[in-house]
Amino acid sequence: MLYAISEMNYEQTLEFLFSQLPAYHRIGKAAYKGDLHNSMELDNYFGNPHRKFAAIHVAGTNGKGSVSHMIASILQEAGYKTGLYTSPHLKDFRERIKINGEMIPKEAVIDFVKNNDSVFSLIKPSFFEMTVAMAFSYFAETNIDVAVVEVGLGGRLDSTNIITPVLSVITNIGHDHMDLLGDTLRKVAREKAGIIKRSVPVVVSESQPGVSDVFSMVAAENGSSLYFADEKYHCILGTADFTDGSRQYSVTDLSSGRMYSGSASLAGDYQDRNIQAVYCSALELRKAFSISDMNIINGVKDTVKQTGLAGRWQILRHDPLVLCDTAHNKEGLEIVLGQLSRISRTNLHIVLGFVNDKDLNSVLPLFPKDARYYFTRASIPRALDNEILKREAERYGLSGGSYTDARSALAAATGNAQKSDVIFVGGSTFVVAEVI
Helix, strand or coil, X not given: CCCCHXXXXXXXXXXXXXXXXXXXXXXXXXXXXXXXXXXXHHHHHCCCHHHHXXXXXXXXXXXXXXXXXXXXXXXXXXXXXXXXXXXXXXXXXXXHEEECCEXXXXXXXXXXXXXXHHHHHHHXXXXXXXXXXXXXXXXXXXXXXXXEEECCCCCCCCHHHHCCXXXXXXXXXXXXXXXXXXXXXXXXXXXXXXXXXXXXXEEECCCCCCCHHHHHHHHHHCCCCEEEHHHHEEEEEEXXXXXXXXXXXXXXXXXXXXXXXXXXXXXXXXXXXXHHHHHHXXXXXXXXXXXXXXXXXXXXXXXXXXXXXXXXXXXXXXXXXXXXXXXXXXXXXXHHHHHHHCCCCCCEEEEEXXXXXXXXXXXXXXXXXXXXXXXXXXXXXXXXXXXXXXXXXHCCCCCEEECCCHHHHHHHHHHHCCCCCXXXXXXXXXXXXXXX
């Protein structure tokens, strides 16, 4: 349905954003643009808003969302007015653009589209190019001190890569979006390394065999200091607390032996490497910001409360225990399913859905055969049909029912489960979004 731009309400504005402009998270590869031309054109039009605040740029396959939110929480704790740009959103588009944990107002979204319709008609930006411009303009207009900017896809050609940050952070490199970023991990790493800027320090969360030298080369070419977080800090996680979703941890500075201890509001097994990256980043950021040890400890502890992050090893209910996680590629799912296997339970129920370009041959073998499955799909064009998923899963010994939407799948799982059972929801960020 078409609306007069000047008369659109919030819901109609979102409909315009999603339906009129390509959005990768909805339609996939067809929305990907391999250059920064439109992003720079928009940036020039809006007066280069990204130059009006300091920024931390975060890329990676797994962990970049958690790391972005933890760093933002630490900066908030230190008293800085902190912008946070992330993607995708789970429930509300405005989750992508926050200041001190508060989402951009609906009126600001409406006005941005309404007031700039002429330039959008001329440049024809993608959904992602438009939302990056919206975020940077909003951050500049509200006079933030610093923004934590999460890369959407890749790095080198991502719309966010017009910024020159005070710190670049690169998390895990894994098998995701390889149709766009390259068919080997080294090619993917090279795309992620594209966020490295001249003389800007870089924190890489993991020294991964076969790809670490890519970062070393690009950092050297740019005269940038490079730190592999796992070579500087070592994080040990305690047992996850299923009453409140928290988890104790300790981080040791490997050069001095100094130990930091605290509680993390993000309790997934994969958070150890993310916390190492966060500590390495936060201590490096002391060169530009006033950040105390307690700011770091409290920032990590209160990440969920201060930033509103959801969907990372999140407890949805008890009796039976219902958990969800947005892990959706091989590396992420291996860790999540390993953690799931260690939870004491009678039976395991898994609500599962994927997007239609997922390499099922790489992820379905990871899932336990003794679980009862509820195959489903998210309500987006990219969702894999639940019947197709069911047929493919059966080839790997995974059996269960088929459901046309995630909520009915979860309702069926809950109805079948005993109090001592565990229900897990995952496979796709969009399936998780629909049950939260």
